[in-house]
Amino acid sequence: MIDHFWAVIPAGGAGTRLWPVSRRTSPKFLHDLTGSGRTLIQATRDRLAPLAADRVLVVTGQAHRDAVVEQLPELGADQVVAEPSARDSMAAVGLAAALLEARDPDAVMGSFAADHVITDDAEFQRAVSTAVRAARAGWLVTIGIEPTHPATGFGYIKPGPAVDDVDGALGVLEFVEKPSAQVAATYVEAGYRWNAGMFVMRPGVLLDLLGEQDPDFAAALRGIAADPATLGEVWPTLPKIALDHAVAEPAAAAGRVAVVPGGFGWDDIGDFASLETLLAGDEPVTVLGDAGLVRTVDASGLVVPGSGRTVAVVGLSDVVVVDTGDALLVTTLERAQDVKSIVAALQEDGHDHLT
Amino acid sequence: MIDHFWAVIPAGGAGTRLWPVSRRTSPKFLHDLTGSGRTLIQATRDRLAPLAADRVLVVTGQAHRDAVVEQLPELGADQVVAEPSARDSMAAVGLAAALLEARDPDAVMGSFAADHVITDDAEFQRAVSTAVRAARAGWLVTIGIEPTHPATGFGYIKPGPAVDDVDGALGVLEFVEKPSAQVAATYVEAGYRWNAGMFVMRPGVLLDLLGEQDPDFAAALRGIAADPATLGEVWPTLPKIALDHAVAEPAAAAGRVAVVPGGFGWDDIGDFASLETLLAGDEPVTVLGDAGLVRTVDASGLVVPGSGRTVAVVGLSDVVVVDTGDALLVTTLERAQDVKSIVAALQEDGHDHLT
Numbered sequence: 001m002i003d004h005f006w007a008v009i010p011a012g013g014a015g016t017r018l019w020p021v022s023r024r025t026s027p028k029f030l031h032d033l034t035g036s037g038r039t040l041i042q043a044t045r046d047r048l049a050p051l052a053a054d055r056v057l058v059v060t061g062q063a064h065r066d067a068v069v070e071q072l073p074e075l076g077a078d079q080v081v082a083e084p085s086a087r088d089s090m091a092a093v094g095l096a097a098a099l100l101e102a103r104d105p106d107a108v109m110g111s112f113a114a115d116h117v118i119t120d121d122a123e124f125q126r127a128v129s130t131a132v133r134a135a136r137a138g139w140l141v142t143i144g145i146e147p148t149h150p151a152t153g154f155g156y157i158k159p160g161p162a163v164d165d166v167d168g169a170l171g172v173l174e175f176v177e178k179p180s181a182q183v184a185a186t187y188v189e190a191g192y193r194w195n196a197g198m199f200v201m202r203p204g205v206l207l208d209l210l211g212e213q214d215p216d217f218a219a220a221l222r223g224i225a226a227d228p229a230t231l232g233e234v235w236p237t238l239p240k241i242a243l244d245h246a247v248a249e250p251a252a253a254a255g256r257v258a259v260v261p262g263g264f265g266w267d268d269i270g271d272f273a274s275l276e277t278l279l280a281g282d283e284p285v286t287v288l289g290d291a292g293l294v295r296t297v298d299a300s301g302l303v304v305p306g307s308g309r310t311v312a313v314v315g316l317s318d319v320v321v322v323d324t325g326d327a328l329l330v331t332t333l334e335r336a337q338d339v340k341s342i343v344a345a346l347q348e349d350g351h352d353h354l355t
Numbered sequence: 356m357i358d359h360f361w362a363v364i365p366a367g368g369a370g371t372r373l374w375p376v377s378r379r380t381s382p383k384f385l386h387d388l389t390g391s392g393r394t395l396i397q398a399t400r401d402r403l404a405p406l407a408a409d410r411v412l413v414v415t416g417q418a419h420r421d422a423v424v425e426q427l428p429e430l431g432a433d434q435v436v437a438e439p440s441a442r443d444s445m446a447a448v449g450l451a452a453a454l455l456e457a458r459d460p461d462a463v464m465g466s467f468a469a470d471h472v473i474t475d476d477a478e479f480q481r482a483v484s485t486a487v488r489a490a491r492a493g494w495l496v497t498i499g500i501e502p503t504h505p506a507t508g509f510g511y512i513k514p515g516p517a518v519d520d521v522d523g524a525l526g527v528l529e530f531v532e533k534p535s536a537q538v539a540a541t542y543v544e545a546g547y548r549w550n551a552g553m554f555v556m557r558p559g560v561l562l563d564l565l566g567e568q569d570p571d572f573a574a575a576l577r578g579i580a581a582d583p584a585t586l587g588e589v590w591p592t593l594p595k596i597a598l599d600h601a602v603a604e605p606a607a608a609a610g611r612v613a614v615v616p617g618g619f620g621w622d623d624i625g626d627f628a629s630l631e632t633l634l635a636g637d638e639p640v641t642v643l644g645d646a647g648l649v650r651t652v653d654a655s656g657l658v659v660p661g662s663g664r665t666v667a668v669v670g671l672s673d674v675v676v677v678d679t680g681d682a683l684l685v686t687t688l689e690r691a692q693d694v695k696s697i698v699a700a701l702q703e704d705g706h707d708h709l710t
Contacts, residue, residue, distance in 0.1 A: 020667075295697050298690070310682040310709055312375075312697040315690030316674075323683055327665040328676075330685055335653070335670030342650050342667040354665055 002132055004055075004106040007048035008096040011041055011060040011068060011114035012086055016343040016355070017271040017336070020327035021304060024355055029114035030067050033269055034279065035288050040269075041114040042071055047121050048112065051128055057099065058114070059083060059092045084235045089197070090246040091238045094210060094217070097203035098225035108135045110200040111243075117278060119265030127262040131200035134166040139258040140209060140251050141200040142172065144193025145266045150184035153270055155195040155244070158187075163258050172257040175249050193259060196266050199243065209247045209256070214239065217246070272320045273336040276302040285313065301333055327354050357487055359410075359461040362403035363451040366396055366415035366423060366469035367441055371698040371710070372626040372691070375682035376659060379710055384469035385422050388624055389634065390643050395624075396469040397426055402476050403467065406483055412454065413469070414438060414447045439590045444552070445601040446593045449565060449572070452558035453580035463490045465555040466598075472633060474620030482617040486555035489521040494613040495564060495606050496555040497527065499548025500621045505539035508625050510550040510599070513542075518613050527612040530604050548614060551621055554598065564602045564611070569594065572601070627675045628691040631657040640668065656688055682709050 011029050015022035022028040029041040036043060045056060058080045060068050065082040069075065081099070083092060093111045100107045110128055118124050131141040144157045155178055160171035175195060179187060199206075211218035217239055224231050239246070251257050267278050279286045284300035293305040295312040301319035305311045311323055320336055322329040329339060343355045366384050370377035377383040384396040391398060400411060413435045415423050420437040424430065436454070438447060448466045455462045465483055473479050486496040499512045510533055515526035530550060534542060554561075566573035572594055579586050594601070606612045622633050634641045639655035648660035650667040656674035660666045666678055675691055677684040684694060698710050 020665075295700055297693055297696055309680070310375075310701070310706070312682065312684045312686075312694070314684070314686035314693050314697060316671075316685065316687060319671075319685065321683075321685050325664070327667065328678055328683065329667045329669070330671060330674065330676050331667075331669035332671060338652055338669050339667070341652055342669060345650060346665070351665070 001053050002051050002108075002129060004104055004108060005052050005132055006055045006057060006100050006104070006107050006109045007045075007052035008093060008100075008109050008111040009041065009044055009048075009056065009058045009114045010089060010092045010096075010111060011058055011064065012083075012089075012092065013113075013115060015115065016340045018269065018275070019339050019343045019355065020322055020324045020329055021306065024352075025063065026067070027064065027115070028269065030064070030071065033275060033288065034117055039071055040117065041068065044112060044114050044116070045072055047118060047124060048110075048128075051110075051125055051132075057081060057096050057109075059096050060114075061086060084232055087235065087238050088240045089243040090210070090217070090241045091221070091235070093199070093243050094207065094221045095224060097206045098221040101203035101207065101222070102225045107203055108132050108200065109203055109206075110135075110198070112198055113196075113268070115269065116196065117265075117267045117269055119278075120263070123264040124262065127260050127264070128200065130166070130168045131198075131258075131260045134163070134169040134258045134260065135200045135202055135205070137165045138205060139163070139166070139169070139201070140205060140248065140256055141169065141258045141260060142248065143196060143198040143200070143262045144259040145196050145262050145264075147188045147192070147194050148265075150181060150188045151194065152178060152181050152184050153274075154178060154268075156184075156187045156192040157195050157259050158190075158192050159259050159261075166258065169258040169260050171255065172252045172259045175244055175252055193261060194266070195244070196262075196268070197244070198262075199248065200260075206247060209251050213246060213250055271336040271339070272302055272304075272322065272331070273333040276320070276333055356408050357406050357463075357484060359459055359463060360407050360487055361410045361412060361455050361459070361462050361464045362400075362407035363448060363455075363464050363466045364396065364399055364403075364411065364413045364469045365444060365447045365451075365466060366413055366419065367438075367444075367447060368468075368470060370470065371695045373624065373630070374694050374698045374710065375677055375679045375684055376661065379707075380418065381422070382419065382470070383624065385419070385426065388630060388643065389472060394426055395472065396423065399467060399469050399471070400427055402473060402479060403465075403483075406465075406480055406487075412436060412451050412464075414451050415469075416441060439587050442590065442593050443595045444598040445565070445572070445596045446576070446590070448554070448598050449562065449576045450579060452561045453576040456558035456562060456577070457580045462558055463487050463555065464558055464561075465490075465553065467553055468551075468623070470624065471551065472620075472622045472624055475618070478619040479617065482615050482619070483555065485521070485523045486553075486615045489518070489524040489613045489615065490555045490557055490560070492520045493560060494518070494521070494524070494556070495560060495603065495611055496524065496613045496615060497603065498551065498553040498555070498617045499614040500551050500617050500619075502543045502547070502549050503620075505536060505543045506549065507533060507536050507539050508629075509533060509623075511539075511542045511547040512550050512614050513545075513547050514614050514616075521613065524613040524615050526610065527607045527614045530599055530607055548616060549621070550599070551617075551623070552599070553617075554603065555615075561602065564606050568601060568605055626691040626694065627657055627659075627677065627686070628688040631675070631688055 015028035299313040370383035513529040654668040
């Protein structure tokens with residue numbers, strides 16, 4: 001347990017590429033996507049509990065507040081902050097920072113998305129502990145994941161030399177956007193790290209860095225913390241911008257960001273193909289759910305038997321079959337990203353209840 | 356309408372290669388597999404009604420009697436004969452023959468499976484009318500389907516010269532078993548016909564031909580007709596043999612079988628691939644059921660949305676997706692036959708309720 005360490009869990013995102021499991025009304029963080037028996041947000045909270053104890057703040061959409069409270073009954077009413085609308089990560093994490101700055105002058109906060117999967121909790125906790133030490137020294141700290149392959153779906157962090165004042169932290173020279181395959185290979189070769197959007201810092205450091213870029217934005221967030229009754233009025237006026245762009249990139253350019261290398265397995269489960277990679281075991285067909293419901297002959301890929309019905313797959317390689325109570329998806333690992341076009345078509349045709 | 360013509364409809368067969376639509380408890384003849392709004396047995400009865408009016412006799416398993424009566428409410432109680440157990444086609448059609456021989460001395464019967472699909476009813480009726488004329492002249496008559504391709508899944512009929520006494524009928528030299536692809540090509544080239552198991556004859560002719568091969572079998576069938584109370588006792592002692600082997604093949608060798616060429620489209624819907632061929636229209640994905648439930652992107656094949664759920668298919672060619680209330684099948688047109696291995700595995704594992 002780390003004194004005054006607060007775990008902030010932004011729980012947003014529709015996750016349309018995981019349809020039909022993930023829905024607008026039930027985003028992916030509310031689902032058990034690893035077969036662990038815990039939903040992603042519950043697993044995120046479990047992973048942070050040894051560090052933060054009960055100092056947890058979830059920031060989520062108004063529509064998902066009740067579901068979050070139900071899944072995390074140990075949280076108090078003031079630990080689940082409902083955003084009136086989605087305004088990207090700077091507003092969400094910045095609001096948490098403003099609330100914590102007011103609540104606990106010695107607070108260090110770490111922000112960890114509710115819908116990521118991490119495979120080595122002990123190493124994660126070690127990395128966060130190191131990051132907290134750097135944060136206390138005044139750094140904006142990110143945790144840089146060791147790439148397992150030249151992924152094109154993630155942003156990268158370019159590390160520099162070790163920082164003087166904290167063991168195990170390096171300076172960050174630059175955050176770079178999702179690269180092409182060719183560029184990704186050079187990044188991995190050069191020791192770049194995946195940017196998992198994990199940031200650890202003192203709340204005031206984050207808000208002050210924001211204030212240097214956009215003083216009104218920082219003042220608005222601190223204003224809401226001082227008078228929560230103004231949330232509904234002020235929130236719609238806040239810029240829609242990612243924390244990376246609003247703060248992390250300019251701060252890196254100014255030499256004020258540190259990275260702690262994380263050696264744990266990490267995935268943001270962008271689609272069913274990455275879920276299959278994450279869960280794959282020795283069997284050619286990976287099953288998320290009750291394997292007793294799945295029958296296969298000459299098949300490989302991912303099957304999610306989510307409605308209690310028997311699912312039989314014969315003679316298909318790298319297939320994805322996702323069965324839910326009101327919708328069924330059949331695709332391939334290769335085409336898994338294109339599920340979002342189905343969701344878009346359903347919405348266009350007025351079948352919103354399915355999306 | 357043809358005086359004294361009786362339509363006999365053997366309604367048997369599990370149809371495991373059409374699982375999960377077809378089940379032991381609900382075989383394929385009870386399903387609408389063409390999207391016509393009529394089940395296969397209803398369509399069979401509709402097709403025969405202009406010829407036989409209400410002279411219809413269905414022979415089915417004890418377990419399916421109630422479903423048949425429900426689907427064909429116009430039939431009287433004595434028009435649906437329930438077999439105590441499945442004993443192949445000779446016993447089923449032979450029993451119908453014995454009942455009709457006793458009921459109507461001038462009867463001519465035609466036997467047509469309950470689960471076949473025919474696409475040109477007028478041509479079918481013309482062929483049957485010709486067959487009835489040949490049957491009245493004492494022939495065992497079969498209707499030979501004009502092959503559309505060198506199928507390996509059907510038996511073939513080798514026709515001989517025209518018979519003297521009936522316009523439009525040829526002698527049958529031989530019935531041959533399902534051939535290899537190479538042999539099938541030579542059959543089609545040589546003018547062989549598909550054997551669709553359609554037989555038209557006077558009941559006494561069928562039973563006398565059977566009596567020449569197996570006098571006890573013929574006597575047992577006539578005994579049941581004379582005293583239906585003995586059915587339960589006698590039935591289990593009857594040989595399990597197809598009418599083709601028991602009567603048609605030896606009768607052909609003796610020069611007593613005629614064939615009437617049928618120019619109508621015909622299929623026994625052996626699996627989902629043949630169903631797709633039968634139903635395929637202009638769209639790459641053929642839908643049996645409510646097309647509004649199906650969403651596809653870069654897909655082709657057959658989708659059966661049978662549970663009311665939305666079915667989305669992305670990036671799969673020649674795929675088969677069959678959705679039912681308690682089981683789902685995903686396979687390819689090429690592997691459609693292998694569905695029976697899934698059914699076998701489910702039975703082995705004690706999941707009989709699904710098969």
